[in-house]
Amino acid sequence: xxxxxxxxxxxxxxxxxxxxxxxxxxxxxxxxxxxxxxxxxxxxxxxxxxxxxxxxxxxxxxxxxxxxxxxxxxxxxxxxxxxxxxxxxxxxxxxxxxxxxxxxxxxxxxxxxxxxxxxxxxxxxxxxxxxxxxxxxxxxxxxxxxxxxxxxxxxxxxxxxxxxxxxxxxxxxxxxxxxxxxxxxxxxxxxxxxxxxxxxxxxxxxxxxxxxxxxxxxxxxxxxxxxxxxxxxxxxxxxxxxxxxxxxxxxxxxxxxxxxxxxxxxxxxxxxxxxxxxxxxxxxxxxxxxx
Amino acid sequence: xxxxxxxxxxxxxxxxxxxxxxxxxxxxxxxxxxxxxxxxxxxxxxxxxxxxxxxxxxxxxxxxxxxxxxxxxxxxxxxxxxxxxxxxxxxxxxxxxxxxxxxxxxxxxxxxxxxxxxxxxxxxxxxxxxxxxxxxxxxxxxxxxxxxxxxxxxxxxxxxxxxxxxxxxxxxxxxxxxxxxxxxxxxxxxxxxxxxxxxxxxxxxxxxxxxxxxxxxxxxxxxxxxxxxxxxxxxxxxxxxxxxxxxxxxxxxxxxxxxxxxxxxxxxxxxxxxxxxxxxxxxxxxxxxxxxxxxxxxxxxxxxxxxxxxxxxxxxxxxxxxxxxxxxxxxxxxxxxxxxxxxxxxxxxxxxxxxxxxxxxxxxxxxxxxxxxxxxxxxxxxxxxxxxxxxxxxxxxxxxxxxxxxxxxxxxx
Numbered sequence: 001x002x003x004x005x006x007x008x009x010x011x012x013x014x015x016x017x018x019x020x021x022x023x024x025x026x027x028x029x030x031x032x033x034x035x036x037x038x039x040x041x042x043x044x045x046x047x048x049x050x051x052x053x054x055x056x057x058x059x060x061x062x063x064x065x066x067x068x069x070x071x072x073x074x075x076x077x078x079x080x081x082x083x084x085x086x087x088x089x090x091x092x093x094x095x096x097x098x099x100x101x102x103x104x105x106x107x108x109x110x111x112x113x114x115x116x117x118x119x120x121x122x123x124x125x126x127x128x129x130x131x132x133x134x135x136x137x138x139x140x141x142x143x144x145x146x147x148x149x150x151x152x153x154x155x156x157x158x159x160x161x162x163x164x165x166x167x168x169x170x171x172x173x174x175x176x177x178x179x180x181x182x183x184x185x186x187x188x189x190x191x192x193x194x195x196x197x198x199x200x201x202x203x204x205x206x207x208x209x210x211x212x213x214x215x216x217x218x219x220x221x222x223x224x225x226x227x228x229x230x231x232x233x234x235x236x237x238x239x240x241x242x243x244x245x246x247x248x249x250x251x252x253x254x255x256x257x258x259x260x261x262x263x264x265x266x267x268x269x270x271x272x273x274x275x276x277x278x279x280x281x282x283x284x285x286x287x288x289x290x291x
Numbered sequence: 292x293x294x295x296x297x298x299x300x301x302x303x304x305x306x307x308x309x310x311x312x313x314x315x316x317x318x319x320x321x322x323x324x325x326x327x328x329x330x331x332x333x334x335x336x337x338x339x340x341x342x343x344x345x346x347x348x349x350x351x352x353x354x355x356x357x358x359x360x361x362x363x364x365x366x367x368x369x370x371x372x373x374x375x376x377x378x379x380x381x382x383x384x385x386x387x388x389x390x391x392x393x394x395x396x397x398x399x400x401x402x403x404x405x406x407x408x409x410x411x412x413x414x415x416x417x418x419x420x421x422x423x424x425x426x427x428x429x430x431x432x433x434x435x436x437x438x439x440x441x442x443x444x445x446x447x448x449x450x451x452x453x454x455x456x457x458x459x460x461x462x463x464x465x466x467x468x469x470x471x472x473x474x475x476x477x478x479x480x481x482x483x484x485x486x487x488x489x490x491x492x493x494x495x496x497x498x499x500x501x502x503x504x505x506x507x508x509x510x511x512x513x514x515x516x517x518x519x520x521x522x523x524x525x526x527x528x529x530x531x532x533x534x535x536x537x538x539x540x541x542x543x544x545x546x547x548x549x550x551x552x553x554x555x556x557x558x559x560x561x562x563x564x565x566x567x568x569x570x571x572x573x574x575x576x577x578x579x580x581x582x583x584x585x586x587x588x589x590x591x592x593x594x595x596x597x598x599x600x601x602x603x604x605x606x607x608x609x610x611x612x613x614x615x616x617x618x619x620x621x622x623x624x625x626x627x628x629x630x631x632x633x634x635x636x637x638x639x640x641x642x643x644x645x646x647x648x649x650x651x652x653x654x655x656x657x658x659x660x661x662x663x664x665x666x667x668x669x670x671x672x673x674x675x676x677x678x679x680x681x682x683x684x685x686x687x688x689x690x691x692x693x694x695x696x697x698x699x700x701x702x703x704x
Contacts, residue, residue: 005515124534125564142543216509225506257509261512265504268507
């Protein structure tokens with residue numbers, strides 16, 4: 001019984017982790033940027049969806065759409081206002097740009113967090129689920145919304161996989177993540193690829209944020225933990241590896257759920273962090289890392 | 292500062308010429324300064340400076356305290372202990388406040404206590420609950436007497452939950468067993484200990500006890516664990532979390548009624564934050580909208596809502612009363628000198644917005660915390676029903692009857 005519960009509950013949360021981490025790893029793979037605004041963008045999307053439906057009464061579908069658009073807009077603003085100027089700047093030495101991008105995105109994330117707290121308080125909000133009610137799966141009472149969350153996550157992940165492996169534009173992205181110089185030599189404009197990758201990332205972060213808001217709820221306090229969880233999943237899976245992130249998300253999700261059930265909900269995140277430390281020692285490039 | 296002094300002395304000189312004031316009253320016109328340290332972005336914390344300002348403006352409009360106006364200086368501590376300590380130091384050494392009203396987070400208040408002792412500045416917390424605060428005053432009275440626990444202790448809060456559970460849930464719902472579900476924080480350790488002791492006395496056997504980390508996101512494992520123990524009730528001790536466990540309780544259709552302390556559920560915005568997920572949730576609170584605990588409750592809540600656009604949090608009620616009873620204490624003491632003020636505060640006997648307020652004395656185990664009991668300060672059991680907080684206990688102030696939460700089936704009997 002408990003095994004089944006872990007199986008069912010772990011699945012949805014892991015899918016959500018995977019979706020959240022996927023965009024993060026994609027950006028790193030293609031442009032080498034560690035985007036520490038990640039958690040803030042997810043929270044912003046969720047709070048926008050909540051505000052649209054709970055405060056302005058626009059309904060849950062319109063709310064979700066507004067949330068996702070907010071994630072997209074936020075990602076593009078992050079790229080154009082924070083990341084691109086640092087990368088273009090002549091005043092910052094080349095070898096220090098990574099640190100500047102890290103700091104810049106971190107600060108921008110804190111600004112978003114404070115703005116959300118200022119306008120909407122730091123109380124957690126939950127987005128109205130698109131589907132309500134529960135179903136019994138082999139005796140485990142599961143909210144339909146949880147299944148819906150897992151389903152959407154997998155559909156989006158599937159679409160991303162198809163895009164990267166089948167569509168021409170997607171193949172260029174994949175190539176750019178492997179060898180940016182080569183792609184430039186083939187006549188592709190890296191600037192355009194960056195914008196495309198940030199837009200895809202924004203959509204993914206927006207969807208993940210809204211789903212998280214429906215499933216677990218978010219507050220401005222979630223910003224740090226969300227960034228940290230995406231970061232550790234991505235490091236565990238191997239920076240830049242989309243498949244690695246997917247596997248790592250499931251490892252972390254199930255490890256957390258099993259800990260919560262078998263040991264105590266108070267120690268939920270500890271084994272996953274210990275695993276991360278162990279991986280850092282034994283396989284610093286992560287499970288499927290190339291670099 | 293010199294600027295202020297020159298203006299006021301000129302004004303006083305004019306008044307003196309007009310023969311309205313004698314020279315001895317000139318010093319008495321220095322303002323009385325209250326330092327308020329609280330987190331402005333949280334719903335509970337934001338009410339604290341607002342309620343203090345409201346009380347100060349009311350007192351000032353009636354001529355102040357013995358002719359001295361009240362000035363409020365606020366500091367946002369973001370609920371961080373280190374920010375709060377810096378704010379406290381600044382309040383005392385630079386802004387020269389006469390006393391401090393601080394925070395609703397026990398960890399923050401416990402960090403401030405040594406500073407209240409070192410800087411000999413009276414401090415009142417309008418919302419922190421941990422027993423450790425008043426126990427520390429009892430244990431080292433000479434040092435810690437400057438701290439006043441202007442709210443119920445966790446011990447008293449648990450007693451309130453047990454009292455209401457006995458009369459409403461045991462007698463009317465025929466509940467027999469309970470599971471305790473608390474966040475892991477300073478205020479819930481004594482709360483859970485008191486629950487363990489008083490729930491059985493109220494006729495509820497404790498069949499499960501879960502403590503979880505305040506940053507828990509997914510409550511599914513917790514509810515499943517609790518459900519497996521088959522309790523009739525979940526008794527909560529939550530304040531750092533609230534929205535998430537409530538919404539997940541509703542979404543997963545956990546078939547067990549929920550009561551206890553849920554700090555966030557006392558806030559008027561809780562319905563919107565949970566998208567109505569709080570339907571049927573029971574919670575103990577110091578006050579509820581539209582419930583006249585004393586003749587002062589409703590006028591305060593109305594004035595607060597009119598001015599700030601939302602109902603006060605529980606800490607707002609306590610902070611508002613704190614300004615009034617301290618103003619009375621200053622009058623009695625005839626001074627704002629710390630030791631005299633402490634002595635006068637100990638004699639507090641004041642009917643405020645939430646009841647008849649007195650502090651426990653030096654020899655009681657919970658020195659300087661608000662006395663709990665009938666005829667003093669008690670608690671109200673509220674329930675969220677269709678967007679409104681309805682008072683269902685005690686009978687004297689109730690304005691509605693309990694309903695069963697959507698997923699809960701009528702009692703097992």
